[in-house]
Amino acid sequence: xxxxxxxxxxxxxxxxxxxxxxxxxxxxxxxxxxxxxxxxxxxxxxxxxxxxxxxxxxxxxxxxxxxxxxxxxxxxxxxxxxxxxxxxxxxxxxxxxxxxxxxxxxxxxxxxxxxxxxxxxxxxxxxxxxxxxxxxxxxxxxxxxx
Numbered sequence: 662x663x664x665x666x667x668x669x670x671x672x673x674x675x676x677x678x679x680x681x682x683x684x685x686x687x688x689x690x691x692x693x694x695x696x697x698x699x700x701x702x703x704x705x706x707x708x709x710x711x712x713x714x715x716x717x718x719x720x721x722x723x724x725x726x727x728x729x730x731x732x733x734x735x736x737x738x739x740x741x742x743x744x745x746x747x748x749x750x751x752x753x754x755x756x757x758x759x760x761x762x763x764x765x766x767x768x769x770x771x772x773x774x775x776x777x778x779x780x781x782x783x784x785x786x787x788x789x790x791x792x793x794x795x796x797x798x799x800x801x802x803x804x805x806x807x
Contacts, residue, residue: 684759693739718747749781764797
């Protein structure tokens with residue numbers, strides 16, 4: 662059963678082809694939507710999310726935009742704006758944020774280089790990075806099967 666919207670995958674693929682530097686804020690919500698859809702289909706991701714309870718606040722510093730994504734009890738929710746009591750907040754430019762969500766930028770390296778600032782629970786931030794990696798592996802598999 663394929664629950665991931667193929668047109669969403671193609672749209673994200675074309676954004677990735679254009680590169681993180683060309684991505685706009687709408688890319689964040691599209692990638693979060695993919696995470697939500699693929700989390701119901703990918704066993705590794707489902708397993709990772711089962712025991713997770715995190716709320717992430719993402720701040721795009723050069724676009725004055727904020728997004729949030731929550732993972733709890735195996736479900737993913739996301740949206741525009743602010744969330745209450747985030748586990749952590751990460752702030753970065755649009756290009757770095759898109760690069761991270763597209764799997765082009767390693768969050769740990771970007772953090773060490775000062776391209777991302779993280780306030781809050783670093784362990785949750787690393788768990789979120791794991792979700793991104795698993796989701797992007799699933800993305801590659803879906804692209805190969807299309």
